[in-house]
Amino acid sequence: MFTVISRLVHYGLKDFWRHGWLSVTTVIIMTLALLVSIGLIIFNVVTKQTVASIQDKIDISVYFKNNAPEDEIFSIKKSLENLSEVKTVQYLSSDEALEIFKENHKNDPTITQALGELNENPLQASLNIKANHPEQYASIAQYLSSPNLNTFIDEVSYQENHVVIERLTAMINGLNQAGLFLTIVMALVAGLVAFNTVRLAIYSNREEIGVMRVVGASNSFVRGPFVLQGIFAGVLAAIASVLISAILIMIGFALPSLKFSLSLLGLTGTYQFFFSNIFVLFGYQMLFGTLIGGFSSFIAVRRYLKN
């Protein structure tokens, strides 16, 4: 058994080397396919970050009437927190709201003076609510409009903002769907290109496979070196794709003009993401490369193993 395996590995390596240009072109095409795959991973992460940052900017606020007792507000906060749609609820008392307002307008003498002339705090206590998903704001707003809560609530910001929220929600959903569609299509293209390259490489060896069979080689003895060559090509392509990506990203973020364009496109997170996850990405590339290389060879050789 050991003798057979060592012969297969020996032949796999030797044939890979002796096939020369055929091996080189296979590795190049597989590297291109793997660059698409690494690009897709980065694209997905960056899209998710962008979507999350948009999503984070969406919220609704509930403003309470000035006579609403604080313990009632806290019980409403508690009941909101119990809703499955709600992610966080933040309470802002009228005093805190005034402090923030003053801080924000300390350089505007008209407003400071106007506030001083008022005898009481004109700002209302409020709850700031963030939902798990943007679609859920409508149902939260509906919950807040129930008659037993209405007694203390003066206003819910959803009424004014719901057009913007719905538009943003549609945009986020669109981005997610487009991302998924693009990922599936590009991954399929990359996979098929790599698959067909390996198949073509084996097609050019089909007569050799026939000769091996006539000499009495078993299917596994014929197939082994070819599958190993596919795996070698996958490993080399994985290494090359990670190195090329690293170089491209470093160049992209080193040139000021490119860096500016990248930041406009919201791609500033790419550098950080790539270099802090480089080993995980390399692992994915190795997995994808060796699987597609080995699997394509296995399927392609099978065709010529009849008779």
Added chain:
Amino acid sequence: MISFQNVSKVYNGNSVALEDITFEIRPGEFACIVGKSGAGKSTVIRLLIGEAKPTRGRIHFGQYEVNKLKDYDLPLFRRHIGVIFQDFRLLPNKNSYENVAFALEVAGRPQKEIEDLTPQVLDMVGLSDKTFNFPHELSGGEKQRVAIARAMVHRPEVIIADEPTGNLDPFHTWEIINLLKKIHQLGTTILLATHDKEIINAIEKRVITLDHGRLIRDEEKGKYILV
């Protein structure tokens, strides 16, 4: 040792390649299958090595009933045979040594045995000085000698040669025929398919003559007689 019993082969339902062929080859024999192109020589060989299945009839090789062998049985069966082709069929990315050693490696022979046997056989076919040359660096005659070395290195019971001299000049033709005679003298059964009249008439061995897929003559020490 080898027997064809009422064997017919029809390709694509209408092209008759062999029709009701029956013959037997005994151990240690040197038999020639002769006939014009398209007479059915190559079909006999394809059927014998399991590359094709007969439409009717039975083919025996030792304890094997070749027409009943499954795909996965073929490799083991073929290790009992050595085959030589007109187009040499060497592995282009392997040198002479590796091409010959390959026949032993597929059979799982130990490394030591391979290292001993391969140079011996290359020496026997007169190619010691071309051990590490690749097929594209060899002449036609040399390629065929490597193919013979590969066919005999695992000591098969039978060597089947399908037009082994078809691509060679007269000088190299005799070189190959003499090698086959030498291997035969060492006890191996030889089945030689050819349409070379000179060879058949010179070697004076058994001649099985095929014409349009039919066996028309089977003679000990026969001659090439075809109208």
